[in-house]
Amino acid sequence: MDLNKKFTPETWPEHPERATLEGKNKFVGFWLFLGGETILFATLFATYMALKNKGPSGFGFSTQELYQLPLVFVMTLLLLTSSLTSVYAMHHMKNYNFKKMQLWLAITAILGLCFLGLEVYEFNHYVHEGFTFGNSAFSSSFFTLVGTHGFHVAVGLVWITLLIFRNAKRGLNLYNASKYYTFSLYWHFIDVVWVFIFTVVYLMGVIG
Amino acid sequence: MSSVAQKRGFGAALWDWMTTVDHKKIGILYLIGGGFFFVVGGIEAMIIRLQLLKPNNDLVSAGLFNDLITMHGTTMIFLAAMPILFGFMNYIMPLQIGARDVAFPFINSLGFWMFFLGGVFLNVSWFFGQVPDAGWTSYASLSLASPGHGIDFYAIGLQIAGGGTLMGGINFLVTIINMRAPGMTYMRMPLFTWTTFVASAMILFAFPPLTVGLFFLTFDRMFDANFFDHQMGGNTIIWEHIFWIFGHPEVYILILPAFGIFSEIFSIFSRKRLFGYPAMVFATVLIGFLGFMVWAHHMFTVGLGPTANAIFAVATMAIAVPTGVKIFNWLLTIWGGSISVTTPMLYALGFIPSFVMGGVTGVMQGAAPLDYQLHDSYFIVAHFHYVIVGGVVLAILAGVHLYWPKMFGTMLSETLGKITFVFFFVGFHCTFLIQHWLGFWGMPRRVWTYMDGQGWNTANMISSFGALLMAIGVIVLVINIIMTTVKNVRVGNDPWGDGRTLEWAIPSPPPFYNFTQTPLVRGLDTVWIEKQEGNATGLTFAEPVTDIHMPHGSIIPFFMSVGLFIAGFGAMFHQETSWGLPLLIFGLAWTFVAMAMRSLKDDLGYHVTKEEIQRDVNNASKGGQN
Amino acid sequence: MMKGLKKWRLFSLLAVLTVFLAGCGQEELSTLLPAGQVGKDQFKLLMLASGIMLFVILVVVAIYVVALIRFRRSKLGEDFIPEQVEGSHKLELVWTIIPIILIIILAVPTVYYTYKLGDVKAMEEVTDDGKAKHLVVDVTAKLYWWEFEYPELGIVTAQELVVPTKEKIYFNLKAADVKHSFWIPAIGGKMDTNVENLNKFYLTFDKESEGLKDGVFYGKCAELCGPSHSLMDFKVKTLPRDEFNAWAKNMKATEDGNNVANAAGEEVFKQSCIGCHATSGAGEGGTQGPNLASFGDRNRVAGFLKHNEEDLKEWIKNPQKVKPGNTMPSFENQLSEQELDDLAEYLLGLSVEQ
Structure with missing residues (x-):
């Protein structure tokens, strides 16, 4: 594959992420990987459901009192918006508009960073209330489920930052198009998982 | 192999193997790694059987015995059986579908090194004197109560090795989906490729629960979490569910590739197309699917209630149907064929009655109320050894003999092979058949010793004697391998004479790019079809000779795995030492930096030119090996 | 052909068939x-x-x-090429x-x-005067011994389960430390004793154990529970209902004192053992060590050793050597040989079956 091959929006293929065998492999492989990740999160969800509100005798925490929906709602908005901005980025990628793609990805990253900041704030708040990781089975399962999601967000941020800077000077080609594309897949996946966390953990915790 | 390669020194060769991304070399590495752990697990088994030779024996202490059974089970499943099968999948599957490598050569290498270093991590526990001792299932209440770092080695070692396996699974799936040669439709894929495909899909869905379970265990033991501590609201049954949601598919992950190897063997050595190929494929997929629906049959005595037990009992029995379909299709494959009893065929023929016996005892245990008696008795020990040794290990031994000439270009001795078979096969039945009765007679499993006067003495002695025969069989195999390697009589493309699939139409061992030209596949058993139509090479090409694109080798996979290895020790010691936490961070950072290097540095591979390929072809046709 | x-x-x-018939095992545990x-x-x-x-x-x-x-x-x-069916x-x-x-x-x-x-509904059934209709035994598995409590009868014993024949006996099973599994092979299949919940099941005992080789059925722990898992045996004595009633009455009576076979041994017991072991069979379970009210009637020491003075002394002197990982401390240096003799005689004299 020639990295220096120059494209124009006209010669740029319709599915640049799948235009090479490597890209196609990455595309299929990443979808499969996300399948595995789904099972991973499913296991975490199931454990959380089983251990929700469970603690030692005299345990003082419950989902109703602990969670603060307004904060979580803001976080949800941030992450959902970032998913949308990553869609814009991929739109520009397909049109061979590198600069706009980079811009939208940067916005995506910033939104993700804000989300992560709020999550750190949220966790910190819980810990100050005494709801620490080792406090109970409930706290362990909560921090592991939501924390694993947070960890995925962090990994995604590092990933996209590296991609943005690594390719800043050389622009789009068929080699990195699939990298950008898999990132966007990953980001949507994280978003979907968050929707489930928002519903199952927070909404059902406060209301249900 | 070029002459340049042979003149290199040891250091260069070692570097070559450590950096290789060639699926064939990685396959051989898997075989070597898995073979090493197979011997380790075998020695552990021998000590177990020696300890149980007579009542009130004190050859090993009670604590050490629990170490041995735990490490025997864990080693054999995760570090021996799976890697060896991965070796075959890696080596053979791309050849069978006419590919030049797997989809992600780099990740393939990473998968191997993670398996290997994870396995080393687990076994380092012996040198610390703190060995996993809660059984290969590590049920939570006991694994939390277990003192020392034994269980930590288990949790972290399997985490690293399991990660490698998951990558391997995804890699095989993508390879099969994307890289089949022209004409190789799904329904023309050899059955070994099909079973690799289904087993890989099962890995993809079964290993994440294990990952999560092991994290829970790690967090509980090392990071103050309370998933399984019932006094803190935790629940140990969660571990049992998670473990078996992984653990049951795991046994099918092992047995399906074994089925694949036997399907190839029956077909080759009966000179006959596999009977009912579509039914075989369908049965494979169905077994893979049902494999996820039956995990709770390992938990009939846990107290899940009659409704859950009844549902899982019936689901379990249902698996017998597709398995039966397979058995009868194999029987009908040899029926009407021309059976040549070579060593691989001998194993395949030994497999049928052995596996049927293991299968039917499985159905017996699927009957929940009966399982209340059989569960955790020696009956279950007999049952799973019948399926795993009688199925998987026989397949591995058969595969070693079948594919040895393809991998190393020289044939294992048929005579010694048959001697191995006789010792191993007789020893196997001698060891495990009698254990069914030990279970009936009330002997629980995982017992360090037993009192005299319970009627178990003779049976245990017979069983231990059988283990000795199996050990002799394995030793003969090792001798066979050494002698064959020393003699090094070279063989051609199709040493068995009746090869039916693509791997038998290319040189043994194949050149590193596998196929000089991508083949065109014209049906199931394409090489057989070509040869029957008079094409002696067995191949029709889909393209002219062109430059071949190949990936570069890389040491980064090794380094990434080493980082995880280091981080594992950091996690283990972070509570009692000041250097634990820094070491954990250092190890993870190391891995991350290695990964970032891979990501930031473009690696576009290189091209093998037309001229080089033509030169190789000419050399080969002149009959010269060098 | x-x-x-x-x-x-x-x-x-x-x-x-021959193997099958010849291989029926031993009556007390097959x-x-x-x-x-x-x-x-x-x-x-x-x-x-x-x-x-x-x-x-x-x-x-x-x-x-x-x-x-x-x-x-x-x-x-x-050269034969078969038809490619x-x-x-x-x-x-x-x-x-x-x-x-x-x-x-x-x-x-x-x-x-x-x-x-799996039908344990009858467990809750009561007669008109509010008593349970069926005998219920609460089994607690501990490292590495078994406690059997009869809540309705107000008695507790250990290591040797005593039950009446020819009726359904219901069991509540739980573990006090790590998971174990309760199994009496000759009577019926096993059930796990979990740490976090009660498991319930029933068994019936059709045959009196008196005629058996050791006069008892053998019970086993079937779930790996640590180094001494294989030594975590218990025994089952089955009696006709009236004999069982008599046994239960005698057990209850031990709250007013036991047979004292050796008074000096009793003194030793009161100084060294009573912190963990009770000699009154009346009351509830949950003690640190096994209840010893009927110790002299049992079949084995520690579940598997011979029931004689020598093995008993060996056990008291160094329990860790005999049954690694159990929670009883060693008395080798605490007690003199004379004290051990007295203690052993006292313990073996603890009986409710005269």
Whole structure:
């Protein structure tokens, strides 16, 4: 594959992420990987459901009192918006508009960073209330489920930052198009998982 | 192999193997790694059987015995059986579908090194004197109560090795989906490729629960979490569910590739197309699917209630149907064929009655109320050894003999092979058949010793004697391998004479790019079809000779795995030492930096030119090996 | 050839049967000689399953042997190329449907017995005066011994379960430390003792244990629970109902004092042992060590040692050596030889069966 091959929006293929065998492999492989990740999160969800509100005798925490929906709602908005901005980025990628793609990805990253900041704030708040990781089975399962999601967000941020800077000077080609594309897949996946966390953990915790 | 390669020194060769991304070399590495752990697990088994030779024996202490059974089970499943099968999948599957490598050569290498270093991590526990001792299932209440770092080695070692396996699974799936040669439709894929495909899909869905379970265990033991501590609201049954949601598919992950190897063997050595190929494929997929629906049959005595037990009992029995379909299709494959009893065929023929016996005892245990008696008795020990040794290990031994000439270009001795078979096969039945009765007679499993006067003495002695025969069989195999390697009589493309699939139409061992030209596949058993139509090479090409694109080798996979290895020790010691936490961070950072290097540095591979390929072809046709 | 095959088949059948019949194991702990309704039900299922499975094995082996005899290359010639048969829908249907039928034959009784053996509703039943209709025993598994509490009778014992014959006995099972599993092979299948919940099941004991080799049935821990898992045995004594009532009454009476076979031994006991062990069989469980009210009547020391003074002293002196990982401290340096003798005599004299 020639990295220096120059494209124009006209010669740029319709599915640049799948235009090479490597890209196609990455595309299929990443979808499969996300399948595995789904099972991973499913296991975490199931454990959380089983251990929700469970603690030692005299345990003082419950989902109703602990969670603060307004904060979580803001976080949800941030992450959902970032998913949308990553869609814009991929739109520009397909049109061979590198600069706009980079811009939208940067916005995506910033939104993700804000989300992560709020999550750190949220966790910190819980810990100050005494709801620490080792406090109970409930706290362990909560921090592991939501924390694993947070960890995925962090990994995604590092990933996209590296991609943005690594390719800043050389622009789009068929080699990195699939990298950008898999990132966007990953980001949507994280978003979907968050929707489930928002519903199952927070909404059902406060209301249900 | 070029002459340049042979003149290199040891250091260069070692570097070559450590950096290789060639699926064939990685396959051989898997075989070597898995073979090493197979011997380790075998020695552990021998000590177990020696300890149980007579009542009130004190050859090993009670604590050490629990170490041995735990490490025997864990080693054999995760570090021996799976890697060896991965070796075959890696080596053979791309050849069978006419590919030049797997989809992600780099990740393939990473998968191997993670398996290997994870396995080393687990076994380092012996040198610390703190060995996993809660059984290969590590049920939570006991694994939390277990003192020392034994269980930590288990949790972290399997985490690293399991990660490698998951990558391997995804890699095989993508390879099969994307890289089949022209004409190789799904329904023309050899059955070994099909079973690799289904087993890989099962890995993809079964290993994440294990990952999560092991994290829970790690967090509980090392990071103050309370998933399984019932006094803190935790629940140990969660571990049992998670473990078996992984653990049951795991046994099918092992047995399906074994089925694949036997399907190839029956077909080759009966000179006959596999009977009912579509039914075989369908049965494979169905077994893979049902494999996820039956995990709770390992938990009939846990107290899940009659409704859950009844549902899982019936689901379990249902698996017998597709398995039966397979058995009868194999029987009908040899029926009407021309059976040549070579060593691989001998194993395949030994497999049928052995596996049927293991299968039917499985159905017996699927009957929940009966399982209340059989569960955790020696009956279950007999049952799973019948399926795993009688199925998987026989397949591995058969595969070693079948594919040895393809991998190393020289044939294992048929005579010694048959001697191995006789010792191993007789020893196997001698060891495990009698254990069914030990279970009936009330002997629980995982017992360090037993009192005299319970009627178990003779049976245990017979069983231990059988283990000795199996050990002799394995030793003969090792001798066979050494002698064959020393003699090094070279063989051609199709040493068995009746090869039916693509791997038998290319040189043994194949050149590193596998196929000089991508083949065109014209049906199931394409090489057989070509040869029957008079094409002696067995191949029709889909393209002219062109430059071949190949990936570069890389040491980064090794380094990434080493980082995880280091981080594992950091996690283990972070509570009692000041250097634990820094070491954990250092190890993870190391891995991350290695990964970032891979990501930031473009690696576009290189091209093998037309001229080089033509030169190789000419050399080969002149009959010269060098 | 067919004749030879028939003979072979008959022979193998006989061989299997011989092994089967000769190999019934020992009455006090074999699942093949069930001495209770639960075990008998499970044995019936075993026979049905074995029959079906034996049939399957025979069919497979028969086809296999015939194929091997008829289709050897040495017989057919080196150059013989067999017809490349693709398959047969009819045959595929046959070996799909027949196994399904066989499995249904097995599945129906399986489901039936699963519900039958899982039915513990009667546990809650009470008579008109508010007493439980059935005997309920609370079993607590500990590292590495068993506690048996009879809540309705107000008594507790350890290591040797005593139950009346010919009635349903219900069990509440739990573990106090790590998971164990409660199994009396000759009576019926096992059930786990979990750490976080109570498991309930029932067993019936049809046969009095008196005629058995040691006068007791053997019970086992079936779940790996640590180094001494294999030594975590218990025994079961089954008595006719009236004898059981007498036993229970005697047990209850130990709250007013025991037989004292050696007064000096009693003193030693009060100084060294009473912190963990009770000698009154009345009351509730939950003690640190096994209840010793009926120690002299038991069959084994520590569940598996011979029931004599020598082994008992060995055990008290160094429990860790005998049963690694248990929670009893060593008394080797605490007690003199004389004190040990006295203590042993005292303990072996603790009896409720005179």
